[in-house]
Amino acid sequence: MLDHLTFDQLSEEQKYDHFMDRINRDEKIEADDWMPDDYRIALIRLISMHGISEIMGALPEKEWVPKAPTLHRKLAIMAKVQDEMGHGQLLLRVAEDLMKPLGKNRDNIMSDLFTKRLKFHNVFHMASPTWGDAAIIAWLVDGAAIMSQTMMLDTSYGPYGRALKRICQEESFHAKHGESLVLSLAEGTDRQKQMLQDALNRWWDALLMFFGPKSKQETGHTNVDKNIKYKLRTKTNEQLRQEFFTKYIPKIELIGLKVPDKTVRFDEESNTWHYQDPDWNEFKQIVSGNGPKSDDRIRLRQSSYENTEWVREALGHVKTAVV
Amino acid sequence: MSIESNKQELTELIYQLADDDFIHAHRGSEWLGLAPHIEEDVAFSSINQDTMGHATMYYRILSELGEGKADDLSHLRKKEQFRNAIILEEKNGTGEYLDSPNYDWAFTVIRHLFYDVAKKIRLESLKQSSYEPLADAARKMLTEQYYHLLHWKIWFKQLMTSTEEARDRMETAIKRVWKDFGGVLTLxxxxEKMVSAGLIEDEAALRERFIDQIQELFNEVNYSIDNEPLMIRGDGRNGEHTEDLEHALKTLSEVYVSDPQATGW
Known part of the structure; x- marks a missing residue:
């Protein structure tokens, strides 16, 4: 290890090489360590997007919190959505530390969300019109999220890895919650089964999109290569999507649902799933904030944020008074 | 106390306790995702879960008393059958929880603070209830109640002693809640029968404790109010309710009633 004094005397290029050595040795980078701007910016983009996705992700499920059918389901979905908010908080705290040297804070994250500069996951731009959607979200959207988050547990940025560890533990409860919701409907009346199948049909494309495009051919742009170079992630989008198919297609069929893609099949020879690609142009539109519910959800978040501005102002005042 | 000869006052009391918590937790849950900051969203949700859990405990006691399934009691009764206080059913703001909610945080802080002060007093009294399942439930709930009350007291003090705008909004909220808070304090x-059966202490004693404790909180922030809490829109304990309850019940039971054949959810 170089001591501080020697490190400060290095050229930018030498610092960068030293940093990449650490990455290649699988060392964890901490908030106060030197890091290239490129890395910092990649982290801010990744983590603030992840954090705000958790928070925006609370909204489609929130719709079903008061409506959850029984006392037990009401308690469970409240706890689940609360966890998502909690994940958002953990992640935004990590992002805030990274943004500090750039003179930015949580208010900037919020205003970037409202102006659509900060994107959030495609799935949270979609409508969730029935209780069946709440079940599919908890089972499959959370299932997909567990896969991509587990993949990042070993990420090179220490604070992110530690937040993910806790998030993944809670997500595994969510998957059980989702499975329980789905099974109740799948074992229920014809109407309940149909509600579930309709929800799966509605969510299928969004679920495939969730993992992102295979390569930049589909959308003209991807950050995957950079994120792999910096060991922020270890798998490609397509690898994750294939894992998702392997884990969930048999389960979906087992409970009597149909995968809404007639072309989907497992090819033994190449050991891969073949499937109908979703419309990647639509994906681009959705994540740019032009999805079916993008405006409604951003407006809901923005109006409630502005509506409670006086509270945050008052708290700021209390804080100053104490100091 | 014999359950047989005191059944009506026993169930009436538990319906009041259950419905107060249930509707209050429902209103709280509508805030999820919309609180003033993310940290509060997480904390507030814990409180709502506890409160909904308390309602569930009460509905289960009713169920054991032969009143029907807990889920049916909470999701299928008509507006007139509910026994919650009117102030607890009032909407959080002018809009809907999904569409321009325009929720009022000052109103929420005051309603929750007052309710949790009253609830703690009620639970302390129920610890001595002649009906053991009720006394037992009260002891369990009290362990959580301490933290709920602490939470709202902090909000109250901070918002009452910060900016002028916050103080104005809080004072407006106090006046608004005060006008109907009598509904929570009545049995x-x-x-009379509840009291003579030893289920709970009498209304006047509980009410006096409430006024004393609120007065103490007011004193800390240099606030005072002349009259006593009123009940201007009617007595929820008597099945009198507003459109807000009708609307809330429709929302919270929407899925449960959507498939009458369903045996599970």
Missing amino acids: GPHA
């Missing part, structure tokens, strides 16, 4: 038409 309704069966009050």
Whole structure:
């Protein structure tokens, strides 16, 4: 290890090489360590997007919190959505530390969300019109999220890895919650089964999109290569999507649902799933904030944020008074 | 106390306790995702879960008393059958929880603070209830109640002693809640029998404790109010309710009633 004094005397290029050595040795980078701007910016983009996705992700499920059918389901979905908010908080705290040297804070994250500069996951731009959607979200959207988050547990940025560890533990409860919701409907009346199948049909494309495009051919742009170079992630989008198919297609069929893609099949020879690609142009539109519910959800978040501005102002005042 | 000869006042009291918590937790849950900051969203949700859990405990006691399934009691009764206080059913703001909610945080802080002060007093009294399942439930709830009350007291003090705008909004909220908070403090038409059966202490004693404790909180922030809490829109304990309850019940039971054949959800 170089001591501080020697490190400060290095050229930018030498610092960068030293940093990449650490990455290649699988060392964890901490908030106060030197890091290239490129890395910092990649982290801010990744983590603030992840954090705000958790928070925006609370909204489609929130719709079903008061409506959850029984006392037990009401308690469970409240706890689940609360966890998502909690994940958002953990992640935004990590992002805030990274943004500090750039003179930015949580208010900037919020205003970037409202102006659509900060994107959030495609799935949270979609409508969730029935209780069946709440079940599919908890089972499959959370299932997909567990896969991509587990993949990042070993990420090179220490604070992110530690937040993910806790998030993944809670997500595994969510998957059980989702499975329980789905099974109740799948074992229920014809109407309940149909509600579930309709929800799966509605969510299928969004679920495939969730993992992102295979390569930049589909959308003209991807950050995957950079994120792999910096060991922020270890798998490609397509690898994750294939894992998702392997884990969930048999389960979906087992409970009597149909995968809404007639072309989907497992090819033994190449050991891969073949499937109908979703419309990647639509994906681009959705994540740019032009999805079916993008405006409604951003407006809901923005109006409630502005509506409670006086509270945050008052708290700021209390804080100053104490100091 | 014999359950047989005191059944009506016993169930009436538990319906009041259950419905107060249930509707209050429902209103709280509508805030999820919309609180003033993310940290509060997480904390507030814990409180709502506890409160909904308390309602569930009460509905289960009713169920054991032969009143029907807990889920049916909470999701299928008509507006007139609910026994919650009117102030607890009032909407959080002018809009809907999904569409321009325009929720009022000052109103929420005051309603929750007052309710949790009253609830703690009620639970302390229920610890000595002649009906053991109720006393037992009260002891369990009290362990959580301490933290709920602490949470709202902090909000109250901070918002009452910060900016002028916050103080104005809080004072407006106090006046608004005060006008109907009497509904929480009453035991309704069966009050006397409840007391003579030893289920709970009498209304006047509980009410006096409430006024004393609120007065103390007011003193800390240099606030005072002349009159006593009123009940201007009617007595929920008597099945009197507003459109807000009708609307809330429709929302919270929407899925449960959507498939009458369903045996599970």
